Amino acid sequence: MEQFERARLDSYFARISRTFAPRERPASFLITHLLPERPSFVRGIGTSTDLRVVLPKPKSIDPAARRTIEKMTQCDTLTREMFENPDTAVDYLESRAAGEDVVLCDVGGYFAPALDALCDRFSGRILGVVEDTENGHRRYAERDKLPCPVVSVARSPLKDPEDYLVGQSVVFSTEALMRSRGDILHGRNALVLGFGKLGSSIARLLHAKGIRVTVYDIDPVRTTQALSQGFGVARDRDTALHGAGLVLCATGSVSLRGEDFATLRNGAYVATVTSSEDELDLAALPDVYQQTPSADHVTKYQTTGHFFYLLNGGNAVNFLHGASVGPFIFLVQAEILAGIKKLTHGELGHGMHEVGAADRATIAATWLDFFNRNQ
Incomplete structure (x- = not known):
């Protein structure tokens, strides 16, 4: 990122932070992807909290982004396990913010398993959580009762522009990895598992490239949406897996289990569009499969009479090429800051909430001031 671009981005988040300044400045814990542009967003979080x-x-x-952020604040290693055990989670928060009012900024529902214990046993007060992803949204929403907003x-x-552009980056990276082996998308039937925001974006982009696309989703509403947009819809998932030369997993909730891999065609x-532990049950893959590198970030899984290729170890393929969605990501990051302000007002009940339309309009107008180059 050029110096003038970084200065503009810092100015944008400074204005957003002023616009959505909390009444009181709580402590915060931030889970985030550390991409090259992320330090400006982290500075914005550090201004508001x-x-x-x-x-x-x-x-x-990104190593350079991490070095920059380590000069601002503490960076710790994130694992799912640290918040799956309530005792460990409470001890961790006590070590960083004992007795404080705290906002938890999440990407993927990491705090969800320990949230009850954090709200009940932490010496401070959990004001609430701001969640960024659909996968995390579901982790919180599926609970019978939430102990905080x-x-x-x-x-x-x-977030719609981000989702569309993430879909583009997934298709780009998938094709780049296939081409590294001398293969191309064309001539292969593609199966998209999950027709949510990302899955539908991926399906449309593949179709625009002339690829035959079949969709499978357990939600009948999304299935009808896929049909209305001209996609083939699989009723029998195993048959669809067997006929696909490319499988793109976009459910966020274990698309392929151990027994499913044997169904894949040779x-x-x-x-996948997310982390391997969320999308694939690789641990349950039969031991008879041997793994050998086939190209950079392409692993061949092979047993007698059967083989398939896994891209980027089952993790989101688009992060191999930066996962860039341009300045549109800054819309969502600004909304996270607006969400923090809502939590600090203390007026939200326990449960799921959204940022209001007026605040979104303010964010969009501010973003246009800084990033609409066609003005």
Whole structure:
């Protein structure tokens, strides 16, 4: 990022931070992808809150971004396990923010398993959670009762441009990895598992490239949406897996289990839009499969009479090429800051919430001032 671009981005987040300044400045814990542009967003969080620690998503860390953020605040290693055990989770928060009012900024529902214990036993007060992703939204929403407010930006209209461009980056990276082996997308039937925001974006982009696309989703509403947009819809998932030369997993909730891999046709490629532990049950893959590198970030799984290729170890393929969605990501990051402000007002009940339309309009107008180059 050029110096003038970084200065503009810092100015943007400075204005957003002023616009959505909390009444009182709580402590915060931030889980985030550490991509090259991320320090400006982290500075914005640090302006609105007393940022105690950044927990980078482990498979998307830019070393230069991490070094920059380590000069601002503490960076700790993030694992799912640290918040799956309530005792460990409470001890961790006590070590960083004992007795404080705390906002938890999440990407993927990491805090969800220990949230009851954090709200009940932490010596401070959990004001709430701001969640960024659809996968995390579901982790919180599926609970019978939430012990604090959760403001989700996952389904915000400001996230639509990001979702579309993430879909583009997934298709780009998938094709790049296939081409590294001398293969191409064309001539292969593609199966998209999950027709949510990302899955539908991927399906449309593949179709625009002339690829035959079949969709499978357990939600009948999404299935009808896929049909209305001209996609083939699989009723029998196993048959669809067997016929696909490319399988793109976009459910966020274990697309392929151990027994499913044997159903893949020989030579099929498997790619995902999120982390392997969320999308693939690789641990249950039969031991008879041997793994050998086939190209950079392409692993061949082979047993007698069967083989397939897994891209980027089952992790999100687009992070191999920066996962860039341009300045549109700054819309969602600004909405996270607006969500923090809502939590600090203390007026939200326990449950799921969204940022209001007026705040979204303010964010969009501010973003246009800084990033609409066609003005």
